[in-house]
Amino acid sequence: MKAAKVIxxxxxxxxxxxxxxxxxxxxxxxxxxxxxxxxxHILVRHEQGAGHAADGYxxxxxxxxxxxxxxxxxATNLVTPIANAxxxxxPMVAITGQVSRHLIGLDSFQEADVTGITLPIVKHSYLVKxxxxxxxxxxxxxxxxxxxxxxxxxxxxxxxxxxxxMDFDPAVLPDMDLPGYRPTVKxxxxxxxxxxxxxxxxxxxxxxxxxxxxxxGASDELRELALYGHIPVVTTLTxxxxxxxxxxxxxxxxxxxxxxYANHAMSRSDLILAVGVRFDDRVTGKLxxxxxxxxxxxxxxxxxxxxxxxxxxxxIVGDARRVxxxxxxxxxxxxxxxDRHLQxxxxxxAWKRDHxxxxxxxxxxxxxxxFAVNKIWEVTRGEAVVxxxxxxxxxxxxxxxxxxxxxxFLSSGGLGTMGFGFPAAIGAQVACPDALVVDIAGDGSFQxxxxxxxxxxxYGLPVKVCIINNQYLGMVRQWQELxxxxxxxxxxxECQPDFVKxxxxxxxxxxxxxxxxxxxxxxxxxxxxxRPTVIDIRVKREANVYPMIPSGGTVHDMMERE
Amino acid sequence: MKHTLSVLVENKPxxxxxxxxxxxRRGFNIDSLAVAETENPxxxxxxxxxxEQDQPVEQVTKQLHKLINVIKISxxxxxxxxxxxxLLIKVRADAQSRSEIMQIVEIFRAKIVDVSSEVLLVEMxxxxxxxxxxxxxxxxxxxxxxxxxxxxxxxxxxRPT
Numbered sequence: 001m002k003a004a005k006v007i008x009x010x011x012x013x014x015x016x017x018x019x020x021x022x023x024x025x026x027x028x029x030x031x032x033x034x035x036x037x038x039x040x041h042i043l044v045r046h047e048q049g050a051g052h053a054a055d056g057y058x059x060x061x062x063x064x065x066x067x068x069x070x071x072x073x074x075a076t077n078l079v080t081p082i083a084n085a086x087x088x089x090x091p092m093v094a095i096t097g098q099v100s101r102h103l104i105g106l107d108s109f110q111e112a113d114v115t116g117i118t119l120p121i122v123k124h125s126y127l128v129k130x131x132x133x134x135x136x137x138x139x140x141x142x143x144x145x146x147x148x149x150x151x152x153x154x155x156x157x158x159x160x161x162x163x164x165x166m167d168f169d170p171a172v173l174p175d176m177d178l179p180g181y182r183p184t185v186k187x188x189x190x191x192x193x194x195x196x197x198x199x200x201x202x203x204x205x206x207x208x209x210x211x212x213x214x215x216x217g218a219s220d221e222l223r224e225l226a227l228y229g230h231i232p233v234v235t236t237l238t239x240x241x242x243x244x245x246x247x248x249x250x251x252x253x254x255x256x257x258x259x260x261y262a263n264h265a266m267s268r269s270d271l272i273l274a275v276g277v278r279f280d281d282r283v284t285g286k287l288x289x290x291x292x293x294x295x296x297x298x299x300x301x302x303x304x305x306x307x308x309x310x311x312x313x314x315x316i317v318g319d320a321r322r323v324x325x326x327x328x329x330x331x332x333x334x335x336x337x338x339d340r341h342l343q344x345x346x347x348x349x350a351w352k353r354d355h356x357x358x359x360x361x362x363x364x365x366x367x368x369x370x371f372a373v374n375k376i377w378e379v380t381r382g383e384a385v386v387x388x389x390x391x392x393x394x395x396x397x398x399x400x401x402x403x404x405x406x407x408x409f410l411s412s413g414g415l416g417t418m419g420f421g422f423p424a425a426i427g428a429q430v431a432c433p434d435a436l437v438v439d440i441a442g443d444g445s446f447q448x449x450x451x452x453x454x455x456x457x458x459y460g461l462p463v464k465v466c467i468i469n470n471q472y473l474g475m476v477r478q479w480q481e482l483x484x485x486x487x488x489x490x491x492x493x494e495c496q497p498d499f500v501k502x503x504x505x506x507x508x509x510x511x512x513x514x515x516x517x518x519x520x521x522x523x524x525x526x527x528x529x530x531r532p533t534v535i536d537i538r539v540k541r542e543a544n545v546y547p548m549i550p551s552g553g554t555v556h557d558m559m560e561r562e
Numbered sequence: 563m564k565h566t567l568s569v570l571v572e573n574k575p576x577x578x579x580x581x582x583x584x585x586x587r588r589g590f591n592i593d594s595l596a597v598a599e600t601e602n603p604x605x606x607x608x609x610x611x612x613x614e615q616d617q618p619v620e621q622v623t624k625q626l627h628k629l630i631n632v633i634k635i636s637x638x639x640x641x642x643x644x645x646x647x648x649l650l651i652k653v654r655a656d657a658q659s660r661s662e663i664m665q666i667v668e669i670f671r672a673k674i675v676d677v678s679s680e681v682l683l684v685e686m687x688x689x690x691x692x693x694x695x696x697x698x699x700x701x702x703x704x705x706x707x708x709x710x711x712x713x714x715x716x717x718x719x720x721r722p723t
Contacts (some may be wrong), residue, residue: 112706119580124630127576144630180633304624403635 003131004033004162007095009170010138011039016066018042018057018430020050023071025110026097026159042430042459045451047074049423051081052449055090056424059410060385061431062217064091064145071097072110075156076117080417082152084120087414088238089215091150093141094118100124100160101129114156123151131164136174143176148183149302150215183301187318187326191299195273195297195314196330202271204293204344205231208254208283211277212300212320214406219243221324222275229331230338232348234262236277238413241403246382251348252357252402255283256549257395260355260560263547265348266291268556274298276320279309280414281551289554299323357399358546358561360480366540367516369393369468373400376438376466379523384436385428387411389421389445392474395545397440419448422465426452429461436464436527444493453506456532464527465534467499470541478544482559503534523535564593565619566715568647568723569608569626570634573599577631581608588625591616594647594712605633609714636723638715643723645715648685649693650675654704656681663703670696681706 001011007030011019018040023031034041044050047069053066065085069078074097085092099108110353115125124144126137134157141153199205213222219242226233226249233243235252243250254266266272268458272294277283284290287309298312299320306315316323340435373396376384386401388394388411403409410428412420425439439446446467456463476491503510509529513522517535526535547560571577574605578597584591592613600607612622623635638645655663663682667674672686686696697708717723 115576116579119583178630181630302628304621306624306630308621 001166001168002029002033002162003134003164003166004029005434006131006134006166006168007038007138007157007162008033008039009168010135011066013170014138014142014509015063019068020053020057020427021068022047022050022070022074023443024074026071026098026099027068029159029162030068030097035450036400040100040430042426042455044423044455045231046449047077048080048419049426049449049452049455049533050092051078051092052084052417053427053430053452054092054094055081055085055420056387056427058085058090058092058412058427058430059409059424062407063431064093064142065427066095068095069097070110071099071114072112074110076112077115079117079121080415082118082432084415084417086121086123088211088412089150090152091145092152093145094152094154096154096156098127098156098158102160103425104158115154118154121152122154123149124549125154125156127156128158128161131161131166134161135168136176137179139174140176140178141513144178144181148181149212156280167234172223175528182352184303184317185301185319185322187299187316187323189326191314191316192323192326193330195316195327196334197316198295198297199229199231199273199331200334200336203341204269205229205271205273205341206251206265206269206280207231207233207243208236208272208274208277209233209239209242210236210275210277211432213239213242214276216276216301216320217406218275218321218324219406221321221328225324225328225331228498229336230345231273232265232343232345234258234266236280236283236413237398237411238545240398240409240411241406244404245402246404251352253398255280256285256551257399257545257547258401259357260547260558261348263549263555263558264351264355266294268347269294272296274300274312275324276300278305284309285549285551285553285555295410305381313538355560359400360543361516362540365515367513367519367537369470369539369543370396370400370517372396372466372468372519372537372539373440375519375523377401379520379527380436380438382437384408384438385410385425385432387421387425387428387437387439389439389441390416391442392470392478392545393440393445393468395475396468401440407548418442418445420445422449422463423452425463426456427466429463437463438466438527441465441467442474443467443471443496447496448500452532453503453508453532457507462530463532464529466523467534467536469499469536469537470543471496472541475545477542481542481544483550499534499536503532508532508534510534510536512538565612565614565616566638566640566643566713567610567612567619567623567626568636568638568715569610569632570600571592571606571632572633573604574631575607577606578608579587580629580631581610581626584625584629588621589617596712596714601680607714609712611713636717638683638717638723642719643717644716645689646687647690647693647713647715648687649698650709651684651686651697652681652706652708653684653700654680654706656680659703663700666696666699672696
C-alpha cells in the first residue's frame with residue numbers, strides 16, 4: 001500500500017471522519033489518495049481557516065480536529081490556529097507536507113522548518129523520516145492530543161515518504177513508544193479528603209470553573225457538587241456552559257469584563273475551588289490583590305498549572321471528572337447542611353440584585369450592541385452553538401448569551417485570535433450538522449477570515465454570521481478612549497465592504513438591521529435560513545463594554561458603566 | 563541556590579532543541595548544560611544547573627516534565643550526589659614558573675597532557691568549587707586558553723540517579 005493511503009487508513013482507525021485542508025505540491029500524493037477515500041475533506045480558502053475549523057470541530061464535538069496544509073507557506077498559515085489550540089488546550093492534529101527528505105535543509109522551494117517554527121506552541125511534534133513509522137506516529141499523535149491536558153500535535157511528512165510502498169494492516173495496532181508520557185488522571189485520595197474538609201469548613205465558598213471542566217466532560221459532576229454544597233459558580237470565558245448560566249447558583253463570567261457579582265464574590269470568598277482553570281491574568285487582574293481572603297483548592301490535569309500564578313493550599317492533579325466524582329463522595333460523607341452559609345448566599349443574592357448586567361436600550365434609535373446579543377439569545381432561545389471572534393462583541397456575547405450546555409460557546413480565550421469565530425463555526429457546523437451555529441462577529445474580526453464564505457457555500461453549511469458592526473476595531477477604540485486620551489490611532493475602519501452584497505457575491509444570504517425595532521424580524525428571517533447567512537447589525541458606534549476592570553486592577557477599580 | 567537537575571530524555575533528534583526552547587520561552591536561565599548518551603543508547607542524560615534565584619525550580623521541572631521526550635527528572639541533593647566538571651587549561655610556563663605550576667597541578671591531582679616550550683596544557687576534574695580554586699591559583703601564570711564542561715552529577719549509593 002502507498003504510504004499516502006496508509007496515512008488515511010491510520011486516520012480512519014483513529015475515528016477521523018473529516019479533514020479540513022488545502023492542497024499543494026508536496027501533498028499531491030496524499031490528495032490523490034483522498035480522491036478515492038471516504039474521509040470527508042472540507043476544502044477551505046486559506047489554511048488558517050482549516051486550522052480554526054478543525055479547532056471548532058474539536059471544541060463542538062470533543063473529538064480530535066484534523067487539519068492539513070502543504071509545506072512552506074501552507075504550514076506557516078497554520079501557525080496561528082496551532083497557537084490558538086495550544087492556548088485553549090484543544091485536541092488537534094495538524095498534518096503538514098514537507099519537501100523530500102534529501103531536500104530538507106537546502107532552502108528548497110516551499111521549504112520551512114515547521115517542527116522548529118511550531119516548537120513552542122505544540123504539545124508535541126513529529127518529522128516523519130521513515131514511512132514505516134507512520135502508523136505508530138499517527139496513533140501516538142492522537143493519543144497525545146486527546147489525553148491529559150489536550151493540545152495540538154504536528155506531523156510533518158516529507159513528500160517522498162508518502163510515495164513509498166509499505167505493508168499495512170488496519171487490524172494490527174502499532175505499539176506506542178512514549179516512555180515519558182504518563183498523564184495523571186486519578187487525584188490523590190488524601191488531597192481529595194482534605195479538599196472536602198476545607199469545603200465543609202468554608203463560610204464563603206466559590207467554584208471557579210474553566211475550560212478544563214468541559215475538556216474532561218465533568219459538567220455533570222461539577223453541577224452536582226455545586227448543588228449539593230450550595231456553592232456559587234463563576235466560570236471563565238472558555239468555561240462558559242460548563243454550568244448552566246440560567247441557574248440560581250451561576251454567577252456568570254469572572255474577570256476583566258465579568259459580572260460585578262462574580263468578581264465581588266471572588267474578592268470576598270474564603271475558599272475558591274478552582275477546577276480546570278489557569279488563573280489567567282484576564283481573570284486575576286492584580287495578582288497580589290486577587291481573592292485576598294481565600295484559600296485555594298485547585299484541580300487540574302496539568303501539574304505545571306498548580307501554583308504557577310497563585311499559591312495553592314490544596315492541589316489535586318488529575319482528570320476533573322474523576323476528581324470531582326471522588327470529591328463529591330467525600331463531601332457527601334460530611335453531610336453538609338444546606339444553610340451552613342446562609343449569610344454568604346444572601347450576600348451573593350444582594351450583589352446579583354444590586355449590580356446586574358445591564359442591557360441598554362438606546363434613546364436615539366440606534367441598536368445597542370448588548371441589546372443585539374440579547375436578541376440573538378432570545379430568537380435562538382439560548383440553544384444555538386455560538387462562536388465568537390475577538391473584541392468587544394466577544395465580551396458582549398460572553399456576558400449576554402447565557403450558555404446552558406458545555407461545547408456550545410466556542411471562543412478564542414488564551415490567544416485572543418481575531419478571525420477565529422467564522423472558520424470555527426464552519427467546523428462546529430460540520431461536527432453538529434443539525435445545530436443552529438451562530439458566529440457572533442465583529443466587523444474587524446470577520447474581515448480577517450471572511451473568504452471562508454466560499455467554503456460554507458460550497459459545502460452547504462448554513463452557518464449564521466451576526467456582525468455586531470460598529471465600524472471600529474472597537475476594543476482598541478475603547479482602550480484608546482479610556483486609557484490613551486481619546487487618541488484614536490488606526491482603530492476606525494469605516495471603509496468596509498457592503499456585507500450584504502458581499503454575502504450575496506459569495507452565494508450566501510445577506511441581511512441588514514439598523515434599527516432596534518427591525519432587529520428581531522431580521523434575525524428571525526436570517527437565523528431560519530437554510531443557507532449560510534450574514535446579518536450586518538449596525539450598532540451604536542461608540543458603545544463600550546462594561547463592566548470593566550482595567551488591566552492589572554482589582555475589583556475596586558471596576559467601572560460598572562459609562 | 564544552584565540546583566542540579568539530572569534529566570533523562572529519549573535520544574531522538576530535536577530533543578535538545580525542545581529543552582533549550584522551553585527554557586528560552588519560559589524565561590528560565592541555564593547555568594550549565596551537559597548532554598550525552600547513557601548506558602542505554604536510546605536514552606540520553608542532560609545535566610542542567612539552574613539558579614533558584616532566577617526562577618522557581620519547581621516550575622522548571624514541571625514544565626520540563628510536560629515535554630513528551632522527557633522521561634525522568636531528579637533534582638540532585640548536593641550531599642547525596644557526586645558532581646564533576648572537566649577543565650582544560652593552557653597556561654604560560656617558562657623555565658622559572660614550570661616547576662611551580664607542576665606543584666599546583668600535583669596538589670590538585672590534575673594532569674599535564676601536553677607540553678611545549680612556552681605552554682602547558684593541563685586537564686583537571688573536580689567540583690565546581692575545586693575547579694574554581696585551581697583556576698584562581700593557576701591564573702596568575704597567564705592563561706592562554708581555558709575550556710570547561712558543564713557539570714555532570716550522579717547520586718551516591720545503589721539507587722540510580
